[in-house]
Amino acid sequence: MKKxxxxxxxxxxxxxxxxxxxxxxxxxxxxxxxxxxRALETxxxxxxxxxxxxxxxxxxxxxxxAAEIIADSKLKHIPIVxxxxxxxxxxxxxxxxxxxxxxxxxxxxxxxCVQEHLGPLPTKPFVSTPKGASEAGxxxxxxxxxxxxxxxxxxxxxxxxxxxxxxxxLVLLLVLGGGTFLYKLYSQTKQAQQETFMALQxxxxxxxxxxxxxxxxxxxxxSKINDQxxxxxxxxxxxQRMQAMEDLLERTLVRIGETKTTTTNSTGVYGSLxxxxxxxxxxxxxxxxxxxxxxxxxxGILFRAASHNPKLPLYYVQTSLHVVNTTDGSLSQCRxxxxxxxxxxxxxxxxxxxxxxxxxxxxxxxxxxxxPATTHSQAGxxxxxxxxxxxxxxxPLCDSVSIGDSLAILGYPGIGGETLSVTExxxxxxxxxxxxxxxxxxxxxxxxxxxxxxxxxxxxIVGIPTFSRRGRVESMGRILDLSHLRTEVxxxxxxx
Numbered sequence: 001m002k003k004x005x006x007x008x009x010x011x012x013x014x015x016x017x018x019x020x021x022x023x024x025x026x027x028x029x030x031x032x033x034x035x036x037x038r039a040l041e042t043x044x045x046x047x048x049x050x051x052x053x054x055x056x057x058x059x060x061x062x063x064x065x066a067a068e069i070i071a072d073s074k075l076k077h078i079p080i081v082x083x084x085x086x087x088x089x090x091x092x093x094x095x096x097x098x099x100x101x102x103x104x105x106x107x108x109x110x111x112x113c114v115q116e117h118l119g120p121l122p123t124k125p126f127v128s129t130p131k132g133a134s135e136a137g138x139x140x141x142x143x144x145x146x147x148x149x150x151x152x153x154x155x156x157x158x159x160x161x162x163x164x165x166x167x168x169x170l171v172l173l174l175v176l177g178g179g180t181f182l183y184k185l186y187s188q189t190k191q192a193q194q195e196t197f198m199a200l201q202x203x204x205x206x207x208x209x210x211x212x213x214x215x216x217x218x219x220x221x222x223s224k225i226n227d228q229x230x231x232x233x234x235x236x237x238x239x240q241r242m243q244a245m246e247d248l249l250e251r252t253l254v255r256i257g258e259t260k261t262t263t264t265n266s267t268g269v270y271g272s273l274x275x276x277x278x279x280x281x282x283x284x285x286x287x288x289x290x291x292x293x294x295x296x297x298x299x300g301i302l303f304r305a306a307s308h309n310p311k312l313p314l315y316y317v318q319t320s321l322h323v324v325n326t327t328d329g330s331l332s333q334c335r336x337x338x339x340x341x342x343x344x345x346x347x348x349x350x351x352x353x354x355x356x357x358x359x360x361x362x363x364x365x366x367x368x369x370x371x372p373a374t375t376h377s378q379a380g381x382x383x384x385x386x387x388x389x390x391x392x393x394x395x396p397l398c399d400s401v402s403i404g405d406s407l408a409i410l411g412y413p414g415i416g417g418e419t420l421s422v423t424e425x426x427x428x429x430x431x432x433x434x435x436x437x438x439x440x441x442x443x444x445x446x447x448x449x450x451x452x453x454x455x456x457x458x459x460x461i462v463g464i465p466t467f468s469r470r471g472r473v474e475s476m477g478r479i480l481d482l483s484h485l486r487t488e489v490x491x492x493x494x495x496x
Contacts, residue, residue, distance in 0.1 A: 299411035319451035349380030411449020
């Protein structure tokens with residue numbers, strides 16, 4: 001009986017290749033699932049013997065999918081192997097107690113993993129089909145050398161004389177001119193033949209040079225035409241991608257108007273303070289690359305700079321770098337939704353942003369400058385920025401944070417968020433990752449409120465909640481410590 005393997009990844013090309021590779025042996029039945037939110041339903045229906053599960057998916061995190069599967073009494077026994085691009089090949093261990101394979105996945109890794117969880121390899125070997133080789137074209141015919149014309153030797157009159165007058169004339173000539181005349185006649189004939197041959201050889205060389213020059217000119221012209229055609233195609237494709245990205249962002253923004261927001265109420269001592277912060281907390285939607293329809297979602301807070309800085313906009317949104325950073329290095333394109341009154345879900349102000357500023361690639365903090373989305377019916381204005389931006393001087397960084405201190409996180413959880421929410425917790429520890437320090441807390445942090453704000457009861461800012469996984473730091477329940485950055489890192493760096 002064939003073993004069943006379920007592959008869950010948001011990249012159809014990856015799941016298709018893995019399915020074909022595994023089923024080629026004839027001992028496995030493989031099912032693909034490219035939507036994380038449908039993974040549990042597919043697992044219940046397919047009843048696999050092994051599950052390969054992607055960690056970072058746009059609709060739901062792989063950790064949440066794994067939690068749903070092991071919570072099901074009929075599925076909890078199924079082994080799960082994470083597949084992730086966030087870890088290097090040399091890193092080993094587990095993610096939340098599950099083994100993992102780092103992308104790009106190799107055939108050896110797949111074979112070893114299948115053997116480890118489902119027993120010995122099948123008797124039929126795994127094979128791959130070699131690529132076909134292209135045929136060489138027919139050679140170009142060679143150049144034909146013209147045949148030299150036949151020359152009439154200058155001795156023709158001599159032969160005619162012999163024929164007409166016979167032996168007496170020959171005797172007379174020999175007597176009068178002797179051997180000198182015959183030698184001169186032979187030399188003139190030989191020289192004429194050599195001159196004719198050299199003229200033909202020169203003509204042949206000129207023709208070959210003309211042909212080579214014509215071929216080179218043709219190839220140069222053809223190359224120029226090909227380059228121009230390629231440039232036009234690239235420009236057209238670029239315009240189409242830009243239009244597709246604009247359309248995608250506009251379609252994504254339709255969902256903003258359909259979301260429900262409620263007034264933020266806290267059961268603790270943060271009530272009035274949170275209402276004071278709430279209007280400056282925004283939703284952030286950014287394209288993850290320039291060629292797909294993936295949208296990265298998170299939160300941020302709108303600030304007004306305390307003093308003029310040529311590298312810092314007067315009004316800016318502070319968020320996490322992983323929310324705005326693109327996977328292919330293209331210019332980031334984002335949309336920002338600001339709710340002046342969190343209890344009114346119909347009224348929001350829309351801004352757009354192209355590009356971002358950051359301190360360094362290993363510091364998960366970014367700054368984007370909002371500008372009115374003039375093509376949208378609910379576009380915000382500069383006056384709206386003046387009204388709703390939070391003054392930097394009103395939000396100082398906390399001088400110190402100790403284990404056991406209480407804090408609150410503001411953002412839009414639920415992968416982009418349906419409502420502005422508050423999550424309260426306590427500081428449980430610290431963790432260093434490169435040049436950054438993360439504060440561990442019991443307050444849950446997910447992809448939606450990543451990039452939001454974490455504050456203490458005094459109103460000082462603790463840091464930026466982050467869902468991103470960097471190095472050994474787990475994504476859930478981590479806050480980027482801004483006070484540590486200010487004292488240990490940022491004073492040596494400038495925005496880029």
